[in-house]
Amino acid sequence: MQITITLNGTKISPEIEPDTLLIDLVRSQGCYSVKRGCETANCGLCTVFLDEKPVLSCSVLAARADGHSVTTLEGLQEEAKEFGAFIADQGAEQCGFCNPGFIMNALALFREKEFPEEDEIREYLAGNLCRCSGYEGQLRGILAFLDWKREKQKEAAE
CATH class of the missing domain: 3.10.20.30 (Beta-grasp domain)
Known part of the structure; x- marks a missing residue:
């Protein structure tokens, strides 16, 4: 077909x-x-x-x-590039196998809620398998990205 x-x-x-x-x-x-x-x-x-x-x-x-x-x-290289650097900075991409799915789900979360709380992040990303990192590096990367994004918006508003 x-x-x-x-x-x-x-x-x-x-x-x-x-x-x-x-x-x-x-x-x-x-x-x-x-x-x-x-x-x-x-x-x-x-x-x-x-x-x-x-x-x-x-x-x-x-x-x-x-x-x-x-x-x-x-198809999301520009959108993903900015965020992916924060994940790498936290050492959360040890083998890298889970990164594409993880980044896709994180981008979906950011589209749904621009600045999610930590518990919302954990809940939204609970279905992502990572056998290397234990998820804490990814969480730190997301939180660092959100802090950077807030600061960037604050600077643009001034």
């Missing part, structure tokens, strides 16, 4: 099998930031935005994305 989606701003019309998962489709299109982890919708490594909402692409059939917009980390 043929579907049409907008992947990272580019309209594509791939031929797929009815049981093709969205993760397999986006990876076949060169979006390797989307990682295969648990394949049970529990780890967050395969997070993409479907019409600007985070979804776990390992649990969505590609056919369901027909006529919709799909965004991966490759």
Whole structure:
């Protein structure tokens, strides 16, 4: 079957099998930031935005994305670059495998709430698997990013 989606701003019309998962489709299109982890919708490594909402692409059939917009980390480089530096600064990317899914979910959080509280951050990111860091570095990175963002807004207002 043929579907049409907008992947990272580019309209594509791939031929797929009815049981093709969205993760397999986006990876076949060169979006390797989307990682295969648990394949049970529990780890967050395969997070993409479907019409600007985070979804776990390992649990969505590609056919369901027909006529919709799909965004991966490759399509959010400018937005992710600023934030990712704060995660790296806190040593929270030891192996880096979880980073794309983690960053996608953090960006979704920031879109939903510009300055979330620490407990909201923990709750929102609870579904992200990281076997290296214990999550504290990522939390410190998010908090440092939010402090920097507040300061940047304050300076712009003056």
